């Protein structure tokens with residue numbers, strides 16, 4: 001009996017592990033579904049806010065599947081051909097249609113597996129929730145760069161857990177076989193009292209293997225901890241997902257639009273700023289298609305500003321001008337509040353190129369944080385970079401004085417630190 005109970009507890013644990021692995025698989029499924037959703041559905045549906053179609057958060061709970069039996073079958077039929085579903089007399093389908101009036105597109109091209117992935121996504125929702133309003137000020141998280149690494153770690157942990165289980169089960173089976181033989185021979189069986197005893201027993205009898213497994217677990221946990229500590233405050237290569245896939249390479253690179261056409265305040269103020277949608281519309285009233293994403297991404301811009309490309313007019317509803325919604329770009333660069341950084345001082349006065357700090361943005365499809373943005377990074381550059389004094393009488397005088405003072409030093413350079421670029425109060429309020 002005892003043997004059965006310990007085996008059944010092992011089976012429970014195994015089932016739990018399998019469940020864990022399978023939810024992981026479901027999550028992967030949903031990720032594939034999310035891709036399909038973005039490609040096929042996102043022009044009309046968002047998760048939280050109604051657009052051309054309803055917001056899809058909670059859709060799985062409100063749908064009444066009627067004669068389709070269950071929500072999944074209803075959804076698959078609806079997505080594949082909603083007109084056919086409505087024609088079949090389905091009550092819920094006809095009710096949403098009556099409410100929205102615009103027919104949804106049909107998706108006869110999607111396979112049953114793909115439909116399943118989309119349905120999974122509709123249950124789980126977006127992997128990174130859309131930024132709340134005022135998303136511009138969002139402090140960057142490392143989510144977008146780290147998810148893959150995270151799932152690798154999970155995979156590793158799962159593999160370790162499963163192999164440990166397999167080993168335990170093997171020793172269990174091995175022992176019960178021995179016991180069977182022993183009982184037959186009339187000896188008393190030595191059964192383990194519980195799974196933990198079995199594990200303890202296994203560890204004492206397999207010291208080498210146990211210490212290897214222990215070491216791997218230790219390294220894994222250590223790496224997680226170390227990454228978490230080392231990453232605090234440094235977001236180099238941070239590339240958040242933006243509401244519109246705005247490509248710098250096609251604009252600033254291929255079409256050679258000057259950075260300052262869009263980031264015009266870099267010249268005159270502390271911040272460079274992000275252009276408003278009106279700036280985009282200077283060109284995009286006429287350009288409704290890109291070479292990479294076709295019409296999809298530019299259609300999102302039109303959604304935000306309420307532009308109807310067919311009538312070439314801003315859309316009106318009830319005779320009123322439609323309010324445009326600000327595009328919630330997610331901030332890439334973000335110094336802590338206690339640091340003072342001024343763009344015009346660097347770009348205009350210091351004549352530092354944007355690329356020196358931001359990398360070759362004109363070649364990036366998505367902008368990422370190129371530099372560390374640490375104090376050491378600022379200070380190092382101030383130690384190395386010479387002040388631009390041409391055409392600046394104020395600096396010219398200081399520069400001449402400094403040169404006179406340092407006549408004896410052969411390779412004297414008038415660098416930023418010499419005008420106070422290392423003083424704490426210049427960078428800290």
Ligand code: HEC
Pocket residue numbers: 037040041042043044045052053054055056059062063075078079082096097098099100101102103104105107118
């Ligand atoms: C051209 C715009 C458009 C596209 C593209 C589109 N939909 Fe729809 N969808 C709608 C509209 C509009 C409705 C409301 C019902 C109606 O008017 O037919 C709707 C309704 C729905 C509903 C029912 C929602 C509820 O609240 O009950 C679901 C689910 C849905 N769509 C899923 C999808 C999925 C998944 C895709 C992509 C494969 C997609 N839609 C693509 C416009 C669209």
Ligand code: HEC
Pocket residue numbers: 242246248251252257258259260261262263274275329330331332333334354355358361362366367
């Ligand atoms: C057609 C307009 C346009 C042009 C030209 C342009 N940008 Fe941008 N830039 C944007 C928009 C819109 C964003 C916000 C979306 C994003 O981050 O991708 C942005 C974001 C950025 C960011 C990240 C800002 C943050 O959130 O921290 C940097 C850095 C940047 N641009 C630098 C440049 C540089 C350097 C150039 C020239 C090589 C340039 N941009 C040219 C429109 C433009």
Ligand code: HEC
Pocket residue numbers: 244245246247250251254255257262275276277279280281282283284287289290291292293294297298301
């Ligand atoms: C000075 C003109 C100009 C401005 C301003 C401009 N664009 Fe564009 N945009 C273009 C051109 C030209 C293309 C086509 C580029 C190509 O595909 O080669 C384009 C293409 C695009 C695309 C599609 C790229 C692809 O993947 O195929 C998107 C999205 C886009 N622009 C968004 C924006 C946004 C958002 C803004 C405002 C921040 C903006 N544009 C401002 C000229 C402009």
Ligand code: HEC
Pocket residue numbers: 259260263266270271272273274333334335336341343346347352353354355356357358373
């Ligand atoms: C000396 C380094 C340096 C140079 C040169 C520089 N930037 Fe920046 N940029 C930064 C830093 C640091 C931040 C982060 C500022 C913050 O978080 O307050 C930033 C932020 C930005 C942002 C985000 C919005 C904002 O203003 O905070 C944009 C857009 C941007 N830079 C564009 C540009 C463009 C375009 C140029 C060239 C005209 C340029 N930068 C030149 C260091 C630089």
Ligand code: HEC
Pocket residue numbers: 335339340341342345346349350351352356357373374377378379381382385386387388416419420421426427
């Ligand atoms: C690529 C080189 C470079 C980097 C990186 C850089 N700076 Fe500068 N910085 C300069 C130059 C050049 C000047 C001189 C401008 C001038 O002539 O007034 C300057 C001047 C300054 C000044 C004015 C100093 C004074 O005495 O007037 C401040 C403040 C400043 N930088 C802050 C920062 C901060 C904060 C960072 C990091 C977030 C930073 N800088 C990163 C090149 C750089």
Ligand code: HEC
Pocket residue numbers: 233234335336339373374375378379382421422423424425426427428
């Ligand atoms: C050229 C600009 C600059 C100068 C000069 C400067 N700092 Fe900083 N400091 C920064 C930046 C940028 C950060 C933010 C670094 C980060 O977020 O990783 C920072 C962060 C800090 C922090 C927070 C701890 C940390 O490393 O994140 C302290 C404390 C600090 N500075 C003290 C000082 C003191 C004291 C001085 C004068 C000896 C000084 N700073 C001079 C730019 C500067």
